[in-house]
Amino acid sequence: MLGVDDALDRILAVFGPLPPVEVPLLDALGLVLAESVSADASIPPFRNSAMDGYAVRAAETEGATVGRPVRLPVSAHLAAGAEVTAALQAGTAARIMTGAALPLGADAVVRFEETDEETPDGGGAGSPSVAVFRPARSGDNVREAGEDVRRGEAVLAAGIRLRPAEIGLLASLNRSTARVHPRPRVAILSTGDEIVDLGPALRMGQVRNSNGYTLAAMAARFGATPVQLGIARDTVDDLSWKLTTAHDADLLVTSGGVSLGDFDLVKDVLRDTGEVSIWQVRMKPGKPLAFGRVGGRPLLGLPGNPVAAAVSFELFGRPAILKMLGVTDLAPPTVEATVTERLDNRGHRRHYVRAVVGRDRRGDFVVRTAGEQGAGVLSSLARANGLLVVPEHLAVAEPGMRLPVILLDADAPRFPKVDGEAAAAEIAAHQGGGQGV
Ligand code: AMP
Ligand code: MG
Numbered sequence: 492m493l494g495v496d497d498a499l500d501r502i503l504a505v506f507g508p509l510p511p512v513e514v515p516l517l518d519a520l521g522l523v524l525a526e527s528v529s530a531d532a533s534i535p536p537f538r539n540s541a542m543d544g545y546a547v548r549a550a551e552t553e554g555a556t557v558g559r560p561v562r563l564p565v566s567a568h569l570a571a572g573a574e575v576t577a578a579l580q581a582g583t584a585a586r587i588m589t590g591a592a593l594p595l596g597a598d599a600v601v602r603f604e605e606t607d608e609e610t611p612d613g614g615g616a617g618s619p620s621v622a623v624f625r626p627a628r629s630g631d632n633v634r635e636a637g638e639d640v641r642r643g644e645a646v647l648a649a650g651i652r653l654r655p656a657e658i659g660l661l662a663s664l665n666r667s668t669a670r671v672h673p674r675p676r677v678a679i680l681s682t683g684d685e686i687v688d689l690g691p692a693l694r695m696g697q698v699r700n701s702n703g704y705t706l707a708a709m710a711a712r713f714g715a716t717p718v719q720l721g722i723a724r725d726t727v728d729d730l731s732w733k734l735t736t737a738h739d740a741d742l743l744v745t746s747g748g749v750s751l752g753d754f755d756l757v758k759d760v761l762r763d764t765g766e767v768s769i770w771q772v773r774m775k776p777g778k779p780l781a782f783g784r785v786g787g788r789p790l791l792g793l794p795g796n797p798v799a800a801a802v803s804f805e806l807f808g809r810p811a812i813l814k815m816l817g818v819t820d821l822a823p824p825t826v827e828a829t830v831t832e833r834l835d836n837r838g839h840r841r842h843y844v845r846a847v848v849g850r851d852r853r854g855d856f857v858v859r860t861a862g863e864q865g866a867g868v869l870s871s872l873a874r875a876n877g878l879l880v881v882p883e884h885l886a887v888a889e890p891g892m893r894l895p896v897i898l899l900d901a902d903a904p905r906f907p908k909v910d911g912e913a914a915a916a917e918i919a920a921h922q923g924g925g926q927g928v
Pocket of ligand 1 (some may be wrong): 681682683685686699700701702703746747748749750752754759794795796797
């Protein structure tokens, strides 16, 4: 038997970041940048107002108070987007909107709230003036050119994963495309004479092809483009043929046919290619795992049981996909949580227990099982938000132990409140009972 970590090492050795491609900016969201980006212009490109107010020469507002405001004639109106051609006339103010370019000569903006616009006596004739109630300091409410990004500055480093903020930064640099590592294409093939796709009612003995959908959904969630190849019958011909249909896949994933059953042909077909090994991995659920190459493409052969397939894909498929995406942190997102019930783990395998991890009253992580743990019971995986990892050397996990939990929803984590006192009582009872034994 092969340890989980050794199996993962062997698998990951085969993968690397896919060759970079140029994609439209929005398509780059979530992908890893394959170039370093520096600014070929400053952001903002010009000095502008951070507020709605009046652009002034700060020195000309000296000594202004509410009782004795400084009165300045308003010599211009500057809207955002307007081209500013003239300098601010000495001894005047310019009404200015947020984002509008500051006229030459002006060095501060007084906010509307600190002014009062006065119409000229008798209304109509002459230009209005503004009463300024507080002295401005040079630079007040002014955004300098290059305040955000300076021209020539390194803005984004190769290797970062693009989030909305980085997409926006690229847009502000007028980049309509980005050079990224593309999404790997992951082809998914279910195997088994009993497996049927969605549609017809099941006849006795038939099983719905849930794996084809679970695995495609997981691949998409991990950042790949899933390609569903459907179902291969348990015949050498059908299997061999279907495997060749994935010609442009970066990874081929099969489910079923790798265990010891009479009709588990997959392993024979794969073995015959000479490049695929069938491993027994020290884990539960899941144990048989095929890995190698078919037609030059990496193949990951998962067990057929729905939860065994999903857990194996989480452990081995996810990091392989991330590596092709150019991501360097391949470890699963994990928290450490306090176990609240006794869990048997005979057989020296690493047990991935479908679990609900939540927080107790103090905010600490607490974990309980999510129900029935049979390798075919998908509903308890649906109830779980984590996989509690019971190490292979631990025959029993006792309440109160701290163990790692792999988070299944790390991109949108929700941690339910767990009744900390009930959990604590359970832990105390177990520990008390344990001492007597
Ligand atoms: P196998 O590994 O082929 O022996 O399959 C193990 C179990 O998983 C059997 O009960 C299969 O019916 C079930 N199974 C195999 N493939 C799928 C699938 N695509 N969807 C749902 N269950 C499956
Ligand atoms: Mg089968």
